[in-house]
Amino acid sequence: MKTSAKLLAILLLFIGLVLVNYLASRIPWRVDNTAANVYTLSGGTYSLLEKIEEPITLDFYFSRSASGLPISYKNFAARVEEMLNQYARAARGRLVINVINPEPDTPEEEAATRAGIQPRIIPGTGESVYFGLSATAADQAETIGSFAPDREQFLEYDLSQLIYTVQVLEKRRMGLISSLPLQSPPFNPMMAQMGQQPPPDQFIIGEWERTFDIETIEPTAIELPANLDVLVVVHPQGLSPELEYAIDQFLLDGSPVMLVLDPSSEHFKRQVPPQQMMMGGGAPNVSSDLPRLLAAYGIDYSAGDVIGDLLLGAQVNTGRGVARFPHWLQLGADNFSAEVMPTADLNSMILVEAGRIAPVEGSELTFTPLIQTSAQAGSVPQMMLQFAAQQDISGDITPDGPHTIAAMITGAFTTAFPDGPPPPPESEEEASEISESLPAEASVKEGDGTLVVVADADWLMDSYSIRRINFGGFQAADPLNDNLAFGTNAVEYLAGSQDLISIRSKGSSVHPFTVVREMEAAAQQRYQQQLEALESRLSEVQSELTSLQAQVGDNGLLVASPEIAEAIANFQAQEAEMRRERRDIRRALREDIDALETNLLLLNLFAAPVGIGLFGWWFHRSRRRR
Numbered sequence: 001m002k003t004s005a006k007l008l009a010i011l012l013l014f015i016g017l018v019l020v021n022y023l024a025s026r027i028p029w030r031v032d033n034t035a036a037n038v039y040t041l042s043g044g045t046y047s048l049l050e051k052i053e054e055p056i057t058l059d060f061y062f063s064r065s066a067s068g069l070p071i072s073y074k075n076f077a078a079r080v081e082e083m084l085n086q087y088a089r090a091a092r093g094r095l096v097i098n099v100i101n102p103e104p105d106t107p108e109e110e111a112a113t114r115a116g117i118q119p120r121i122i123p124g125t126g127e128s129v130y131f132g133l134s135a136t137a138a139d140q141a142e143t144i145g146s147f148a149p150d151r152e153q154f155l156e157y158d159l160s161q162l163i164y165t166v167q168v169l170e171k172r173r174m175g176l177i178s179s180l181p182l183q184s185p186p187f188n189p190m191m192a193q194m195g196q197q198p199p200p201d202q203f204i205i206g207e208w209e210r211t212f213d214i215e216t217i218e219p220t221a222i223e224l225p226a227n228l229d230v231l232v233v234v235h236p237q238g239l240s241p242e243l244e245y246a247i248d249q250f251l252l253d254g255s256p257v258m259l260v261l262d263p264s265s266e267h268f269k270r271q272v273p274p275q276q277m278m279m280g281g282g283a284p285n286v287s288s289d290l291p292r293l294l295a296a297y298g299i300d301y302s303a304g305d306v307i308g309d310l311l312l313g314a315q316v317n318t319g320r321g322v323a324r325f326p327h328w329l330q331l332g333a334d335n336f337s338a339e340v341m342p343t344a345d346l347n348s349m350i351l352v353e354a355g356r357i358a359p360v361e362g363s364e365l366t367f368t369p370l371i372q373t374s375a376q377a378g379s380v381p382q383m384m385l386q387f388a389a390q391q392d393i394s395g396d397i398t399p400d401g402p403h404t405i406a407a408m409i410t411g412a413f414t415t416a417f418p419d420g421p422p423p424p425p426e427s428e429e430e431a432s433e434i435s436e437s438l439p440a441e442a443s444v445k446e447g448d449g450t451l452v453v454v455a456d457a458d459w460l461m462d463s464y465s466i467r468r469i470n471f472g473g474f475q476a477a478d479p480l481n482d483n484l485a486f487g488t489n490a491v492e493y494l495a496g497s498q499d500l501i502s503i504r505s506k507g508s509s510v511h512p513f514t515v516v517r518e519m520e521a522a523a524q525q526r527y528q529q530q531l532e533a534l535e536s537r538l539s540e541v542q543s544e545l546t547s548l549q550a551q552v553g554d555n556g557l558l559v560a561s562p563e564i565a566e567a568i569a570n571f572q573a574q575e576a577e578m579r580r581e582r583r584d585i586r587r588a589l590r591e592d593i594d595a596l597e598t599n600l601l602l603l604n605l606f607a608a609p610v611g612i613g614l615f616g617w618w619f620h621r622s623r624r625r626r
Helices: 003-026 043-050 071-091 107-115 149-165 189-193 203-209 241-252 274-278 291-296 382-387 428-437 483-496 514-549 562-625
Strands: 056-062 095-100 131-137 140-144 172-178 212-216 230-234 257-260 299-301 305-309 313-317 322-332 348-352 357-359 366-372 377-381 404-414 446-454 466-471 474-479
Touching: 043 071, 043 149, 056 071, 056 107, 071 095, 071 131, 071 149, 095 107, 107 131, 131 149, 140 149, 172 483, 203 212, 203 483, 230 241, 230 483, 241 257, 241 291, 241 446, 257 483, 291 299, 305 382, 348 483, 357 404, 377 382, 446 483, 474 483
Parallel strands: 056 095, 172 212, 172 230, 230 257, 257 446
Antiparallel strands: 056 131, 131 140, 299 357, 305 322, 305 377, 313 322, 322 348, 366 404, 404 446, 466 474
């Protein structure tokens, strides 16, 4: 073969490689071999994208030209951009993706600011970095102000929620049934004329009202309002059978329900004078339960038992000093599920005299714990807590945990009213009124639904969630924990859509090098004792040396004997030798890891050329044989 022909073949081979890579990047098909299907969109996302009625524009702002940008941000930005392209392909023209680099003092930076993208400051350089997403549909606009790499496992949920939210033209409707005074009672206008202000709602109501129109439902009602997006039932007391039936049908019809129960409401216990409690007169409305519904749904809950945790007990000021209450749970990040949106970002909550829930054996529903105690938790009878402030109940707790306090239950629910609606009351007037609103038999016997159950209700009250402050004449709140965040997260998650609820967290595309970690741990264990002994000897030598050098005067001349000067020189020599030994030990800790790094580097450099060379040699031999 002539030299020119060889050069032409090499050139064509190079062009072919470039074309193959280009075509591979343009082909819409992907093969996802990751364990958690990190790069595969969920069925809920595909369903959500199919329901887009008007085109949505997504403006992705990322300051890719910023100097000193951390590599984690660059990698995550590439991940977000690739995910957006997947959304665009799945939406089939209903999504328009714009990738924008908002450089300083440019119209793009002004557009990012107008869109509500929040700049982050890079440590060291002080440069502002924009890394967010704006969605626009018709005259609606929603924004993810800033992406965070540590939230990568919820990237698909965040993008899908943004697309869903930007299409919602009016507030969603939330039904609220509550025996707790979350909403203030009607205010007499005459009191306002006397200069008195109406009592405020509990702060959670204001948080819910940001997103929802709240429909208040009395416990004695016989039906639910129409067109509710989500139903929240808090500490139910005296619910009419007809309302229980309506809740059952609402859930089985596919609408989400949040059920907040409590075996021992601290709020209602405080309404009873201590003298009455000591005389055995318990507080009314202390515990709440819906046994008929829970039994039908395969949920085990005891309204007479309270969970105490020997590890998570909170420090409570009783008025006579600070005491540790194991039945007041001070929860940390480890007690929340990181796999489900409502609890993924929570760090702390306080629950007061909470109960426990568990799936009944044999239940086919999916039971996902949201909040759990530690293993040092056990149950105590609710009646024991009447005088808990006066005595320590730690000795009455037998740990058998961990226990689940809040959970999400999904799947095919079976009705709690298999024989149809409850029979009408004896009163003819009430019976005729009820018969007009209820069908002759249960309209839904079985249906897929989503139910969140929380076995405590006091956490919704301001006393355990916020500290109210007066800010410029307006009432504001300083959160004490994440109680409010859980309340808003759970309801917004349920009310989003069934498509959003079906989206679960994905794994991260960044995986730790477990082999290196194991090697580091083994090396550390091998040399730790030797290193600790050396560090101890070095500390003693430095202490002696400091003591001797203190005898040197300001002019730098020793005022001690020649023996002390010789001792100083010896200690300095020992110090230098031990520092050298420490360097050798620390170098030994890295020997295996550095060798692995070198081997991998050589493998990456030479694997492809060697493979191509072997293939060329085999091909050449094959042609010669022919």
